[in-house]
Amino acid sequence: MSTKKEPFLKRLMDNPWLLLVLGVVIPFLSYTVWGWIEILLVKPAQLP
Amino acid sequence: MATNSTSETRTCDTTGLPVCLTAQLFIKLSAVCAVVFLLLGGVAAILLALTRWQTIHLLPVDWFYRILTFHGLNMLIFWILFFEVAVLYFACTVPLKAKLFSRKVAWVGFIMMLVGAVMVDYIILKGKADVLMTSYLPLLAHPAFYLGIILVAVGTLIGVFNFFATLYVAKRDKTYEGSVPLVTFGATAAAIIAVVTLLHGAIVMIPTFTFAMGWTPEPDPMWYRTIWWGLGHQSQQVNVCAMVAIWYLVGYLATGAKPINETVCRGAFVLYILFINLASAHHLLVDPAVGATWKIWNTSYAMYLAVLASMIHGFTVPASVEMAMRYKGYTKGLFGWVTKLPWRNPAFSAAVLSVVIFGFIGGITGVTLGTQQINIIAHNTLRITGHFHATVVGGTSLAFMGLTYYVIPLIFQRDFIGKGWARIQPWLFGGGILMVSLGMSFAGSLGVPRRDYDIEPAGVYGASSHLFLGIMGVGAIIAVLALLIFVLLCVGTLLFGKKNAGRPIYDWGTAVALPGADESKVDAHWGMKGTIALTAVFLMCFAVYYFANWKALADVWPVQ
Numbered sequence: 001m002s003t004k005k006e007p008f009l010k011r012l013m014d015n016p017w018l019l020l021v022l023g024v025v026i027p028f029l030s031y032t033v034w035g036w037i038e039i040l041l042v043k044p045a046q047l048p
Numbered sequence: 049m050a051t052n053s054t055s056e057t058r059t060c061d062t063t064g065l066p067v068c069l070t071a072q073l074f075i076k077l078s079a080v081c082a083v084v085f086l087l088l089g090g091v092a093a094i095l096l097a098l099t100r101w102q103t104i105h106l107l108p109v110d111w112f113y114r115i116l117t118f119h120g121l122n123m124l125i126f127w128i129l130f131f132e133v134a135v136l137y138f139a140c141t142v143p144l145k146a147k148l149f150s151r152k153v154a155w156v157g158f159i160m161m162l163v164g165a166v167m168v169d170y171i172i173l174k175g176k177a178d179v180l181m182t183s184y185l186p187l188l189a190h191p192a193f194y195l196g197i198i199l200v201a202v203g204t205l206i207g208v209f210n211f212f213a214t215l216y217v218a219k220r221d222k223t224y225e226g227s228v229p230l231v232t233f234g235a236t237a238a239a240i241i242a243v244v245t246l247l248h249g250a251i252v253m254i255p256t257f258t259f260a261m262g263w264t265p266e267p268d269p270m271w272y273r274t275i276w277w278g279l280g281h282q283s284q285q286v287n288v289c290a291m292v293a294i295w296y297l298v299g300y301l302a303t304g305a306k307p308i309n310e311t312v313c314r315g316a317f318v319l320y321i322l323f324i325n326l327a328s329a330h331h332l333l334v335d336p337a338v339g340a341t342w343k344i345w346n347t348s349y350a351m352y353l354a355v356l357a358s359m360i361h362g363f364t365v366p367a368s369v370e371m372a373m374r375y376k377g378y379t380k381g382l383f384g385w386v387t388k389l390p391w392r393n394p395a396f397s398a399a400v401l402s403v404v405i406f407g408f409i410g411g412i413t414g415v416t417l418g419t420q421q422i423n424i425i426a427h428n429t430l431r432i433t434g435h436f437h438a439t440v441v442g443g444t445s446l447a448f449m450g451l452t453y454y455v456i457p458l459i460f461q462r463d464f465i466g467k468g469w470a471r472i473q474p475w476l477f478g479g480g481i482l483m484v485s486l487g488m489s490f491a492g493s494l495g496v497p498r499r500d501y502d503i504e505p506a507g508v509y510g511a512s513s514h515l516f517l518g519i520m521g522v523g524a525i526i527a528v529l530a531l532l533i534f535v536l537l538c539v540g541t542l543l544f545g546k547k548n549a550g551r552p553i554y555d556w557g558t559a560v561a562l563p564g565a566d567e568s569k570v571d572a573h574w575g576m577k578g579t580i581a582l583t584a585v586f587l588m589c590f591a592v593y594y595f596a597n598w599k600a601l602a603d604v605w606p607v608q
Contacts, residue, residue, distance in 0.1 A: 013314045014227050016215055016236050019321055023240035024247070027282075027325035031346055032248070035274045035329075038338045042270075 056147055062458060062552040063142075071141040071148040075134045075459050077158055079452070082130035083538050085165065086445070089122035090531040094524055097484070101521030102503060102514055112501045113178045118169065120181030121197075124280075124440060126165045128287055129200065131448050132238065133157070133207040134455070135290050139235030140211045144228060146218035149210050157206030164199025167192050180499065182276060185256065185269045194257035201249035201279070208239045208246070230307055230314065234293025237317040242286045244325050248278030270337040281328035284436070287444040288358070289320055291406070294447045295365045295399050301454060302396035303389065303559040305365075305372035308576065313364050319357035326350050333423040340420070347418050355415055362407045363583055367576040374570045377562030382578045390557035394470045398450025401478035406443030409485055410435060412590050422597045425604055428499075431492030438485040441527075446478055449534055456538060457553035462545030464554065466537050473537070477530035483523025491516035493600075 012018060057066040092115045098106040107115060141148055148154060170192075171177050177189035215236065218224060228236070252275040258264040296313070299305040307313045329346035332338055373385035390396050413435040417426045426432060453470060457463050464470050494513045496503055503509050548554070 009311065009315065010227075013233070013311075013318060016212070016240075019236070019318065020212070020240050020243065023237075023321040023325075024244050026322050027244050027278075030350060031326050031328055032275065032278055034342055035332075035338055036271070038342055039268065039270050039274060042337045 060142075060458060061548070061550060065142050066145050067459070068141040068147040070151045070154065071137045072459055074148070074154045074158060075137050075455070078130045078134035078137070079455060079459075080542075081162060081165075082127050082134065082448075083452075083535055085122045085126035085130060086531065087535045088169065089119055089127055090528050090535075092116075092119035092122065093531075094528040097521050097524030097528075099501070101517050101524075103518065104521065105502070109501045110175070110178065113180065114172060114175060116499065117177060117180050118172045121168055121172070123445075124181060125197075125200065125283065126168075128283070128440075128444065128448075129204050130161065130165075132242070132286060132290050133161070133204060135293070135451075136207060136211040136235050136239055138455075138459075139232045139293070140214040140218070143232050144215075144218040144224045146214055146221070146223045149213035149217055153206060153210045153213075157203045157210065160199045160203030160206065162203075164196040164201075164203060167196035167199065171196065182273075182280060183256075184276070185259075185267060185272045188260055191257055191260040194253050194260055198250065198253045198257060201246045201253065204242065205246040205250075208242050211235070211239050227310075227314075230310060231293050231297045233314055234289055234296065234317055237321050238286045238289035238293065240321050241282060241289060241325060245279055245282035245286060248275055248282065252276045252279060270335065273335065274332060274338065277328040277331045278325070281331060282325045284440055284444075285320070285324045285327065287440060288324065289317065291402065291444045291447040292317075292361045292365075294451045295361070295403060296368075298395050298399040298447075298450055298454075299365055299369050299372075302393050302399075302557070303369050303372045304376075305368040308364055308368050308371055312360060316357035316360035316364075319353050319360075322353070323350050324354035324357070327354065327418065330418040330423070333418075333420050334427045343420050347420060351418065352415075355411075358407075358411055362403065362411070362586070363579060365403060366582065367579040370576045370579050371570070371572075373559060374575050375561075375565065375567045376559055377565030378559075379570065382581055385578065388559065390559050392471050393453075393557035394474050395450040395453040395556060397471075398446050398453070398474035398478075401474055402443050402447040402450065405438050405446065405478060405482060405485070407586060408589060409482070409489075410439030410443050412593050413489065414439060415590075416594050416597050419597075422601055425597075425601055426492065428497055429492035430488040430496045430498050433498045434485045434487070434489030434492055437481060437488060442478060442481045442485060446474060446481070449477065450474060452534075452538060453556060454553075456541055456545070457548060460542060460545075461547060461549045462541050463548050464537060465540045465545050467554070467556075469533055470537055473530050473533050477527055477534070480523045480525070480527030480530055484520050484527060485523075487516045487518070487520030487523055491520065 177193040179187040378385040
């Protein structure tokens with residue numbers, strides 16, 4: 001019986017839990033956390 | 049085929065697949081609620097269109113914004129989320145021959161969603177939440193408005209949990225072998241995106257609710273906008289995944305089409321999972337608090353990987369249908385197979401129209417308007433509204449309507465009444481929404497703003513703007529009539545449709561193989577030459593529209 005390991009992409013696609021983690025982490029880092037940091041770094045406007 | 053039922057499952061008389069009765073119950077409940085909210089949103093749509101159509105200008109100003117809020121939430125959130133829960137419960141049970149994880153969990157999720165949605169609609173119609181769907185702070189609605197949205201979000205999240213738990217149990221109990229079917233994989237992608245979406249909903253709505261109650265300080269408006277779009281835009285990406293899964297399913301049911309390359313199709317869904325949510329940044333392209341690098345990364349470089357995924361699906365769905373038709377013997381010329389497609393099947397015609405409107409109108413405009421530089425000439429104009437009526441209504445809603453022509457016979461076990469009306473309904477709806485989308489887009493190109501009650505006081509909009517608003521209005525009348533036909537057909541079928549238990553469902557029309565058809569004579573690579581030609585037309589349209597917009601931008605800021 002062949003014990004050849006399945007290709008990485010196939011294993012990734014057959015693993016909904018890993019996809020769930022990646023699907024949550026990537027947008028949270030790229031959009032939410034980075035965006036949140038940008039907003040935090042905005043200095044309060046100075047009155048003239 | 050005889051019906052072979054146990055206390056927990058029945059055998060489908062058409063497909064032979066076991067149908068979990070608990071899943072069936074919640075598919076029915078969710079689908080019925082979805083159609084009710086669609087009807088409410090549709091009534092609101094015609095009132096809005098007849099107000100923006102300046103010649104008629106139907107509603108008074110306060111009711112315009114009230115109904116606009118009502119329309120947005122019922123169409124973009126309630127109709128879509130209820131239908132998606134139905135799709136998820138179907139995709140994790142029937143194709144996997146599995147039973148739904150928990151009836152109690154399903155009840156909790158469903159009741160929370162229903163109570164939340166009713167609460168939101170009631171409070172809007174009471175005039176306590178004229179804040180539009182986005183409810184941007186510092187606009188403030190009654191606390192029940194936010195609480196209702198939280199209930200809907202958490203209820204849906206519970207439904208998504210039930211979906212994942214069912215996947216886990218099905219895998220553990222080995223109810224299927226190998227990989228899950230593509231439809232289930234597409235639904236999994238939708239469920240993952242839904243998790244991200246609903247988490248953003250909770251993050252933004254809970255502090256806004258506590259602020260509305262007077263318990264906590266006001267959240268920062270810019271923070272609110274950023275996180276809210278993690279809910280608002282991403283909820284539409286859940287739709288995209290569900291819609292694409294429906295395209296594959298209907299293609300299979302009507303023509304026997306199988307994906308030309310499953311790995312590529314699944315890879316495209318993975319690209320959605322990883323990158324499509326970044327598109328939320330499109331809404332903040334003119335906001336000052338987030339920088340250009342954040343905007344360009346999230347709307348261009350990373351986002352284009354999700355656009356690539358849409359283009360893959362946009363190719364593989366028609367290509368797989370073309371290959372199925374050629375295998376059946378329809379091999380004449382480039383497009384001989386097109387005329388032999390089952391056009392009388394309303395599910396199929398709805399899916400085809402959905403692909404075309406979503407791709408040619410929604411997709412092309414979406415990528416173009418999402419470019420930071422071009423966005424500056426389109427932001428907050430009716431062009432944006434024209435774009436998302438092509439994606440969400442012409443794309444998603446039409447695909448969902450198409451699937452309903454199978455859901456009711458297969459799950460409610462009643463054959464449709466008024467089959468002649470059903471066959472023309474997708475064409476009417478698709479045609480109407482095309483007019484709505486193009487009317488909005490062209491009016492927006494002339495500068496007509498979105499979310500604006502009355503453009504006359506500005507005194508700058510000429511006859512052509514009014515012409516396009518009129519086209520939008522006429523299109524809306526046609527689309528809403530088609531929506532009413534759809535709702536009447538669904539309700540009428542549930543009440544008076546002929547029961548089909550014990551026999552296969554009525555055949556809407558499927559492609560049949562010609563005598564002597566020989567699969568081996570079809571070239572596996574160039575067999576899909578018709579789709580390749582259509583793709584070339586699509587890419588040319590894309591290029592022309594994209595560069596025309598850069599020209600329009602250059603006209604605004606001429607380089608001397």
